C-alpha cells in the first residue's frame with residue numbers, strides 16, 4: 001500500500017486494503033452528529049470503528065476528537081455512545097483527554113460557553129509508546145516527603161523536587177485564523193485541527209518513522225504534522241475538493257525538502 005498519500009475515497013475502502021495490525025497510531029476528528037454536512041457523505045461509525053481496531057497495531061493508540069451537537073434542548077451524547085462502542089469492540093479507554101479551546105465561538109442561551117471537545121485516547125492493549133510532554137514544576141528546592149521507617153514510624157525527610165512533571169490531561173489551545181495554522185489555504189475547510197494538537201498527540205504516542213493514519217484527513221493537518229515530526233503517514237478523505245486543498249497545502253509547505261527525506 002502506498003504511504004505518504006491521501007486516498008480520495010471513503011475511509012472504509014482505504015482500510016479494506018490494509019492488513020491487520022498495520023498502523024502505529026490514528027488521530028482523527030470524524031464528521032460528528034450532523035453539525036456539518038460534508039456534501040452529504042455518509043459516515044458508518046460502527047463499521048469504521050471495527051476497521052480502525054483491526055488495522056491498528058497492538059499497543060497502538062487512537063485519538064478520537066469529538067464533541068456533541070445540542071438537539072431539542074439536549075446534548076446528543078454521541079461522543080459517549082461512540083466511546084462505549086469502542087470499548088465494546090475491544091479498545092481500552094486509556095485516557096479521556098480534553099481539548100480545551102481558550103477562545104471558542106461565544107454562544108447565546110442558558111448554557112455556559114462550549115469550551116472543549118473530547119480527545120478520547122483508545123489503545124489496543126497497553127500503549128507501546130508514551131513520551132509524555134513535560135512542564136516545569138512551579139515549586140523548586142526541597143520538599144518534605146513522608147516515609148515509613150523500619151520501625152514502622154512515619155518520618156519526614158527532605159527531598160529535592162524534580163524540576164519537571166508530566167502535563168495534565170487537559171490540553172489548552174488557542175484557535176482560529178492565523179493561530180490554528182499559518183497556512184491560509186487550510187481555512188477553506190470548516191473544521192481544522194490546530195496543528196499543535198496533532199503535534200502533541202503524535203509525539204506522545206509514536207516514535208520517529210512510525211506510521212500515522214487519519215481516516216478523515218480534511219485539510220491535511222495530520223499529514224503536515226506527521227511530515228514535520230518525521231513520521232510516515234497515510235490518509236483518507238472522501239471529498240475531492242478537500243484532497244486538492246490538502247495536497248496544495250502540503251506542496252506549499254514542503255516544496256523543498258520533502259523529496260530529500262523521502263517522505264513523499
Ligand SMILES: C[S@@+](CC[C@H](N)C(=O)[O-])C[C@H]1O[C@@H](n2cnc3c(N)ncnc32)[C@H](O)[C@@H]1O
Nearest residue numbers: 010011038191192193216218219221237238239
Ligand atoms: C472534521 S473534518 C476533519 C478535519 C481535519 N481534522 C483537518 O484538520 O482538516 C471531517 C472530514 O471527514 C470527511 N469525511 C466524511 N465522511 C468520510 C468518509 N466516510 N471517509 C473519508 N472521509 C470522510 C469530510 O469530508 C471532512 O473533510
